[in-house]
Amino acid sequence: MSNLLTTDPIALQAFMSETIFATADAVETFSGQSESVSSPLNPQQVTAHQESVEEFIYQGSKAKGILFILRYPAYPYFSPEAEEAFVKTIGALKLTVADVAVVNLANAHNPNDFKRIMSFFTPKKIILLGVEPLSLKLPEIAHNSYMHGRIATVFNTYSFEEMFADMVKKKAFWTEFKSLIQHQS
Numbered sequence: 001m002s003n004l005l006t007t008d009p010i011a012l013q014a015f016m017s018e019t020i021f022a023t024a025d026a027v028e029t030f031s032g033q034s035e036s037v038s039s040p041l042n043p044q045q046v047t048a049h050q051e052s053v054e055e056f057i058y059q060g061s062k063a064k065g066i067l068f069i070l071r072y073p074a075y076p077y078f079s080p081e082a083e084e085a086f087v088k089t090i091g092a093l094k095l096t097v098a099d100v101a102v103v104n105l106a107n108a109h110n111p112n113d114f115k116r117i118m119s120f121f122t123p124k125k126i127i128l129l130g131v132e133p134l135s136l137k138l139p140e141i142a143h144n145s146y147m148h149g150r151i152a153t154v155f156n157t158y159s160f161e162e163m164f165a166d167m168v169k170k171k172a173f174w175t176e177f178k179s180l181i182q183h184q185s
Contacts, residue, residue, distance in 0.1 A: 056110050056120055058103040065124035065152075066100040066181070069117070070159065071131050073106040082160035089174070093181045105131065114138060123152050125180055130159025144172045146180070155180050 059077055068086075072078060078086055090100060101121055105112050114136040117123075133141045133156055141147045141156040155176065163170040 056103055056117075057107050058101050058110075058121075060097055060101045061099060062101050062121050062123070064095075064099050065122065066095070066127075067117075067121050067123035067125070068100060068102045068127045068129055069105060069131050069136075070102065070129040071105045071135075072159075075104075076107070077102050077104050078160065081164065085160045085164070089177070093178065095181070112136065118151065126152050126154045127177070127180070128154065128156045130157075130162060143169075144176045146176075153180065 070077070072082075075082075077083065086102075087097060090096065101123070103110055103117070103121070111117075112135065117136070128136075128141075133139065133147070133154070138154065139147065141154060144157050145155075147154040147156070157173045157177070158166075158169050163173055
């Protein structure tokens with residue numbers, strides 16, 4: 001406990017994922033230590049610390065610059081069927097889940113802000129899986145179409161559930177997705 005930088009319960013809650021219970025003796029011991037709890041020396045340290053709390057929750061890696069953005073409120077990332085289809089789809093292009101980054105904007109922790117997404121992930125290729133571009137304040141992009149930006153190419157497509165229901169959507173997705181991954185830089 002001597003390494004704590006704060007005793008603020010709101011700040012501690014942001015860092016803790018589980019509920020913690022303490023006995024009265026532990027609370028007294030902790031209260032006695034509160035005088036020795038260090039505080040940041042300057043406001044810049046506070047700002048940097050606060051920004052690190054706001055990082056995105058995602059799976060995979062940012063290294064190859066390929067980012068999948070989705071919005072699945074009922075799942076951390078994909079439904080089980082969609083996850084299986086996703087793994088097979090990227091696997092066909094010699095990629096693994098560890099090679100790409102996947103962020104679920106339905107996670108309340110993840111900001112729905114395209115500039116912050118770009119700043120954090122620094123992607124070269126972005127695939128919107130069922131996420132409307134307008135929800136990210138991007139121009140309208142037709143399904144299975146691209147928007148080429150200065151830094152990244154955004155590919156707007158359907159969610160896996162929409163593709164499961166319509167083979168035409170699935171084939172159109174595959175053709176364009178393969179082209180994006182294999183040919184465009």
